[in-house]
Amino acid sequence: MNIFRLAGDLFHLISIFILIHKMTTSKSCSGISFKSQALYLLVYVTRYLDLFWTFALYNSTMKIIFIGSSAYVLHLMTGPFKPTHDPNIDTFKVRYLIGGAAILALLFPYKWTPAEVLWTFSIWLESVAILPQLFMVQRTGAAETITTHYIFALGAYRALYIPNWIYRYLTSTFWDPLSIIAGVIQTVLYSDFFYIYYTKVLQGRKFELP
């Protein structure tokens, strides 16, 4: 554990808190992509299968929180707040993301075991799971401030893992190329969003695309 990883995980927790807080206080999930949320649940379930055979207090607790909160968000979106979700603006074709992640996972896992292939699938899928959400923001041309805070916190989480990987490589020669490549791609996908977030939202203006 190092400060970058801890900060990254805290940003991940904060992003989930912001999302659930936004939905429960406004009693609405407008502006949130159901497809991205469904992909995240798929990411957590396929990556954290090792809950069944590995226990570490910090990691296991976080894994349960991520799976549980993700399932809760999907419950809110399909149950109580379903009328506020507009599928007509949530139209990204996720089959290509799932298919691409599945192909990469089958071709280049660390080991050809079901758990390793699913872990690799989850790493690639996470790197692109935000795309339906970003696509939705782009289609509507604007986003609520709270939604932009959510996307920022979620992006900051994986961005902070990058200095964590550098630190771990330098201090213990830890080297996880799949996580690192996918994590860099994930951060790059957020970079346009980060730029607009910094230049607009943090200066008190509305998030609107130029």
Added chain:
Amino acid sequence: AAESTKHDEL
């Protein structure tokens, strides 16, 4: 040593 399949991150 490579620890690439330890998966000790989230």
